[in-house]
Amino acid sequence: MQLPDCEEILLNIEDGVLYLTLNRPQKRNAMNDKLVSEVMQTFDAIEQSRDIRAVVLRGAGGHFCAGGDISGMNKITQTPEQAKKAAWEFNRAFGRMITRVNRAPQLVITLLEGAVLGGGFGLACISDIAIADSGAKLAMPETGLGIPPAQIAPFVVMRIGLTQTRRLALLGERIGGAEAVRLGLVHYVTEGEEAMQSKLDEVLTKLRRCAPNATAITKRLLLDVASTELEALLDRASDDFSAAINSDEGRDGTLAFIEKRKPFWA
Amino acid sequence: MQLPDCEEILLNIEDGVLYLTLNRPQKRNAMNDKLVSEVMQTFDAIEQSRDIRAVVLRGAGGHFCAGGDISGMNKITQTPEQAKKAAWEFNRAFGRMITRVNRAPQLVITLLEGAVLGGGFGLACISDIAIADSGAKLAMPETGLGIPPAQIAPFVVMRIGLTQTRRLALLGERIGGAEAVRLGLVHYVTEGEEAMQSKLDEVLTKLRRCAPNATAITKRLLLDVASTELEALLDRASDDFSAAINSDEGRDGTLAFIEKRKPFWA
């Protein structure tokens, strides 16, 4: 596995965890084409790895991500035709990226501080575990700028349901970490850097007790529920179960349970 | 734009907001065929208007709506065949009406006081923003009358999820405003008329900062998530994004954001 060379993000692997930091602090980590492409390449690179158990996604400089960098987009356009095409591609590339991150076989954890806006809000919505600082500011400000929250709309609806999405998307309301927990947008709220780090450690400890392949298979099953007919999904789930319990992980895991010892991966 | 002449509802436009009042207070605003038809015609009439930013839906006399007026329905029927047909049409017409209100391009706000029952409960479930008085009584009493909550069933499930719908629909449980917030049925609970009015003002102020077309486009996207395949929806979302950012709204909105001034619609 070879991580890509990146300019807009920082990558660091430690103890089976890939720390991915959006690194445009002067723009509150607003995403340009390059950043989006680098995140995409990174998740492509780790796709097959089971040694990397988790990806921790955060922003540099106290903000998670202020959304798409629309200032950059306007510069590159010329004719109306070209402008429309560039806008389409810029937007769709971001959607391809969050679709990919959403389906990563590893556990994706977001650490949400400061601005969590627009596309950054969308990134929060596709993480397996989201931890928000109580002072984080989460919002979908798009309609206030005359544009729709286009690529993130389905992910927000799948995250917090249609009812709360209507409120947040149509009024541009800004919420904090505690409200984000109440709405089911994030899983935990913490106060300050130290508490966030300690919650992250707790999450990683729990994850390490779970088997890598079983985690990847389970995540895929969960994500397919919305788009798969029930009986077909249950048949496939039995394929997965049968293969897993007869694999190294399943054999050692069930035996370890009976023998009251740790399995080999823990 | 020409609003229809109505007998069962009151219509009043003020400052870009259409106030629609269900006006059968002697029946706690239970809906008959005529009322349903008048609401339908009203939403037909405003369909293309972007000057009307919001519809505020409430009931006259301290109650929101006690549901379908079943007393009226029985009178018009004769043979068993006719009775069945009339019941079918009465029920389905209501379903067409809430389907239409659900998809209105404007922001639909419900103010929920007193009885919010059956079809009235269904109306609450398709509003973009629902504000409930703490003393409101929300319930689906249908099965206690030997009938199913037929047309509202899908909208309730989409509103609060299957789990809570099972409880409310199968036990006929009555809940208040605070519990309605907890279940995600409404967005805000207020105490008394003045507090409700002030919350409404706050919502309208936030709405006015958002662009009319972007609001309509966004709402359509959110409502299509449940029925559209993800990749197809994301492609269409990019069409919407590209058109919006190259429209008057999008051009002025993004520029206003950079120049830190208000856009033309605000």
Next chain:
Amino acid sequence: MQLPDCEEILLNIEDGVLYLTLNRPQKRNAMNDKLVSEVMQTFDAIEQSRDIRAVVLRGAGGHFCAGGDISGMNKITQTPEQAKKAAWEFNRAFGRMITRVNRAPQLVITLLEGAVLGGGFGLACISDIAIADSGAKLAMPETGLGIPPAQIAPFVVMRIGLTQTRRLALLGERIGGAEAVRLGLVHYVTEGEEAMQSKLDEVLTKLRRCAPNATAITKRLLLDVASTELEALLDRASDDFSAAINSDEGRDGTLAFIEKRKPFWA
């Protein structure tokens, strides 16, 4: 109606309620093939009965259910081929069983105490009404054993949404009764046997005010929302409504409402 002879579960009908007790207390009611088959047969047997209004599902000895009995499964297998096939069948049979219980025309109530794990967690997720003791321990520990929560995955997602399922399935987190209410997994939390019993009585009292056929029809409608196109479902809902209001239940129920008396079933 003839209930099956059972060894792994206890059956008792009282006052229109079927009490079904998982009865393998030495295994914390972990489910083997026989138990799964007996539950299936029981729900087959009562399918057409409208005299039985509810099924109360609980476990013997202070635990609800610790999941699938994997110890039993390993014994019966021989060649790798046979092992895979046996695992597939064991898993899929459980899925068929919860699919069936999910769609029972009666109200299904689970009383959750002690261990509510894996398949037991899945059973909780398909009950119409779930009452949890504050000290109950609910979790999906599967990935810690190297296997996916296969058959229960879709039912958990439909129960509590994708976001919370990611957390519980991918970290194996254990939650108590109060947290289960907060996540919308159960409807009520109670403290101690007496409080649970009294909440159950309250639920049954409410249920008895609702008409048996209307309950069955309503439940089917709710369960079909996820898999049926909206307009088709609304058409069918009108069929159901029209038939119900012209049935004995609907005629007496609406008349009783107008006459302010109890309908015949109450």
